[in-house]
Amino acid sequence: MSAVVLSLTGARKAFGADELFTDLSLTLAQGEHLCLLGPSGAGKSSLLRCLMGLEALDEGTLTLADPTAGLGLVFQDFRLFPHLDALGNVTLALRAAQGLGAREAEVRAWDALAQVGLEAFAHKKPRALSGGQQQRVAIARALALRPAVLLFDEPTSALDPERTASLGAVLRALTARGVALLTVTHDLAFAEHWADAVALLREGQLTTPLPAARFFGPEAPAGVRAFLTPGAVQEEPSEP
Amino acid sequence: MLETFFNGEVLLRAWPLLWEGLLLTLQLGALSIVLGWLGGLALALLGLYGPAPLRALVRAYVDVFRALPVLVLLILVYYALPFVGLSLSAFASATLALAAVSSAYTSEIVRAGIEAVPHGQSEAGRVLGLTFPQILRLIVLPQAFRLVIPPLTGNSINVLKDTALASVVAMPDLLKQATQAQALEANPTPLIAAAGLYLLILLPLVAMVRRLERRLGRPS
Numbered sequence: 001m002s003a004v005v006l007s008l009t010g011a012r013k014a015f016g017a018d019e020l021f022t023d024l025s026l027t028l029a030q031g032e033h034l035c036l037l038g039p040s041g042a043g044k045s046s047l048l049r050c051l052m053g054l055e056a057l058d059e060g061t062l063t064l065a066d067p068t069a070g071l072g073l074v075f076q077d078f079r080l081f082p083h084l085d086a087l088g089n090v091t092l093a094l095r096a097a098q099g100l101g102a103r104e105a106e107v108r109a110w111d112a113l114a115q116v117g118l119e120a121f122a123h124k125k126p127r128a129l130s131g132g133q134q135q136r137v138a139i140a141r142a143l144a145l146r147p148a149v150l151l152f153d154e155p156t157s158a159l160d161p162e163r164t165a166s167l168g169a170v171l172r173a174l175t176a177r178g179v180a181l182l183t184v185t186h187d188l189a190f191a192e193h194w195a196d197a198v199a200l201l202r203e204g205q206l207t208t209p210l211p212a213a214r215f216f217g218p219e220a221p222a223g224v225r226a227f228l229t230p231g232a233v234q235e236e237p238s239e240p
Numbered sequence: 241m242l243e244t245f246f247n248g249e250v251l252l253r254a255w256p257l258l259w260e261g262l263l264l265t266l267q268l269g270a271l272s273i274v275l276g277w278l279g280g281l282a283l284a285l286l287g288l289y290g291p292a293p294l295r296a297l298v299r300a301y302v303d304v305f306r307a308l309p310v311l312v313l314l315i316l317v318y319y320a321l322p323f324v325g326l327s328l329s330a331f332a333s334a335t336l337a338l339a340a341v342s343s344a345y346t347s348e349i350v351r352a353g354i355e356a357v358p359h360g361q362s363e364a365g366r367v368l369g370l371t372f373p374q375i376l377r378l379i380v381l382p383q384a385f386r387l388v389i390p391p392l393t394g395n396s397i398n399v400l401k402d403t404a405l406a407s408v409v410a411m412p413d414l415l416k417q418a419t420q421a422q423a424l425e426a427n428p429t430p431l432i433a434a435a436g437l438y439l440l441i442l443l444p445l446v447a448m449v450r451r452l453e454r455r456l457g458r459p460s
């Protein structure tokens with residue numbers, strides 16, 4: 001078992017009277033890819049926003065093994081800076097937030113673009129790139145800051161099956177280098193194929209993460225099976 | 241007819257006066273426009289991000305100076321301020337009045353530009369660890385400026401046109417010099433020439449706004 005890089009315990013988030021999740025805990029190990037599934041509105045994206053500090057948790061503790069290597073987030077709609085080219089998108093935070101000099105920032109940015117296979121597009125503005133290429137720039141932008149954990153919100157929503165596979169390959173290369181990934185998705189096939197562990201966020205509760213093979217197999221807990229095949233499984237009373 | 245309205249000799253004699261007036265008009269225009277931009281940017285930022293009392297103050301300023309006719313303001317500054325011990329030259333009065341009004345309009349234009357930048361852009365900056373001033377300077381304002389170039393140019397055209405009002409407070413701008421020359425020569429040619437000079441400066445700017453608007457209106 002690899003070292004834990006992120007642990008969240010006892011997290012609670014509510015919007016007014018609408019409670020999204022309570023007493024939610026999760027841990028991520030170095031190089032692990034955890035996939036969160038769940039019905040729309042279950043709070044998956046909010047969980048990512050809370051982890052990222054875009055929204056405050058009502059309760060709970062987030063602990064990072066190495067506070068200097070933080071978290072990165074790739075938005076569902078990428079949110080590239082349209083006035084900057086791909087390289088500029090990646091260097092911006094290196095220079096402004098991390099205080100690197102122009103040359104060092106460029107070296108790091110080229111390296112990040114190379115990791116997602118986009119060196120040839122470094123001087124293209126976002127609008128000149130395809131959706132899949134824009135996503136890679138967004139990944140490179142987050143990656144260049146050398147985060148311990150990368151969060152992805154619905155990474156496959158704009159991708160066809162071929163591009164989904166090449167995204168999966170990019171993600172696998174990241175985990176191989178020790179980056180932990182937490183992806184939120186509706187894409188069951190993506191989760192089954194590319195995640196190490198899968199968990200279900202439903203009715204405010206997160207199930208224990210299971211290896212993808214078990215999560216999608218016949219041995220999965222009833223709640224999971226009910227989610228995966230609605231109507232096919234009767235909800236059983238609580239299991240031991 | 242030609243002798244009356246397009247008299248070459250009259251024009252030649254009046255030219256030095258007109259030239260001086262033109263230079264003064266351009267100086268007054270340029271200074272007022274730049275001050276209006278700076279003031280408008282400051283007002284927009286204060287109005288959006290300042291503490292609540294300051295935001296209310298900015299709103300009041302913008303409303304008042306958009307409502308007040310420039311000519312009224314100019315006459316107030318030039319003829320009324322001396323009664324409280326503040327005597328400004330004609331040039332300073334005109335600059336102050338034009339910049340005060342222009343900054344009110346500019347602040348509304350800049351505010352709209354900033355608000356047109358999607359909120360997700362700021363969030364993307366936060367996620368990358370940028371501070372609020374960095375987000376503003378590096379992400380929001382560069383995008384906002386692109387959006388506000390056409391309306392800002394349009395507003396600058398208005399400022400340049402309004403410089404002619406300065407002739408009312410005896411500032412020897414292009415219009416004032418032209419009317420002076422017209423009185424001197426008892427011939428309207430200098431006025432025609434002045435009108436031609438205004439058009440010469442402003443028509444290209446108007447055309448530029450049209451081009452910019454067309455280019456920005458087209459989805460990229």
